[in-house]
Amino acid sequence: MESVNQKQRIVITGASGQLGQELKVLLEHDAEKECFFLDRKQLPLDQIMIIQDILGMYQPDLIIHAGAYTAVDQAESESDLADLVNHLATEEIAQYCRLHGTQLIAISTDYVFDGNSCAALTEDAPVSPINVYGETKLKGEQAIQKxxxxxxxxxxxWVYSTFGKNFVKTMLRLLSERDSISVINDQIGSPTSAADLAKAIVHIVDGESWQGGVYHYSNEGEISWYDFAVAIRDLKGLECEINAIPTTAYPTPAKRPNYSLLNKTKIKETFGVEVPFWKDSLKKQLES
Structure with missing residues (x-):
């Protein structure tokens, strides 16, 4: 007979990433859960033949799949590797979950959209990625749904965290080192505090209802990267001048969506998830 006190077994992929580390902060001392934080050494997502065997060693009740190939520009020249990690590895994880009745929460991206919208994107908005990273993440979504x-x-x-490399950390460094910098002002969206996203995921895991499907989560508000940089500077009381420039003045190997603001209504209404305003979350991190 199964013990009523049996702990929920959770595997978290991408344990060394921003979200993986924020989930560790929240979950590693949770007495009701037995969590396994797997980085690329323990679960090499580019070696798809062994993924299901490795997952079988842990026999999880739930997998939080936060691992991904996220080097957006590099993906343009490493498309096979990006596809292996973001698509084919995700397919293996989805197949494992189907075979074993394991719950799955998987993280995807606003880059599945082409950026031509002018209204906050709902989950059923048409997808049409404009770079390799977005294409491979979309294929991963489709494999899960299949x-x-x-x-x-x-x-x-636009994920950022106290952990890893991200826009906030890069800006803090540049704003401290230079007298002036230039930041793009015609890409619109909303940042996501990885700490907030981790809390939302744990809230869903601990909730009474499980509703499969696609959901959107970022912090509330609508800004450009320029607005984001200005807020970082002002909250830290730095002096650096920030010049607003168009995307055309800063070409990158991968195209970015011009507009990828996510509509969060579905996740709020389905799971009662709270979504903080972007500036409040940024302030909290910068003060910590």
Whole structure:
């Protein structure tokens, strides 16, 4: 007979990434859960033949799939590797979940959109990625929906954290080192505090209801990267001049969506998730 006190076994992929580390902060001392934080050494997502065997060693009740190939510009020249990690590895995980009745929460991206919208994007807005990273993440979503439609897929955008490399950390460094910098002002969206996203995921995991499907999560508000940089400077009381420039003045190997603001109504109404305003979350991190 199964013990009523049996802990929920959770595997978190991408344990060394921004979201993986924020989830560790929240979950590693949770007495009701037995969590396994797997980085690329313990779960090499580019070696798809062994993924299901490795997952079988842990026999999870739930997998939070936060691991991904996220080097957006590099993906343009490493498309096979990006596809292996973001698409084919995700397919293996979805197949494992189907075979074993394991719940799955998988993280996706606003880059599945082409950026031509002018209204906040709902989960059923047409997808049409404009770079390799977005294409491989979309194929990962489609593989999950094919093999395990009961899964929860959460698309997010502009993720930053106290951990890892991200826009906030880069700006803090540049704003401290230079007298002036230039930042793009015609790409619109909303940042996501990885700490907030981690809290939302744990809230869903701990909730009473499980509703499979695609959901959107980023912090509230609508800004450009320029607005984001100005807020970082002002909250830290730095002096650096910030010049607003168009995307055309800063070409990158991968195209970015011009507009990828995510509509969060569905995740709020379905799970009662709270979504903080972007500036409040940024202030909280900068003060910590």
């Amino acid at each position: 093999w395990y439609p009961e899964a929860i897929i959460i698309r997010t955008s």
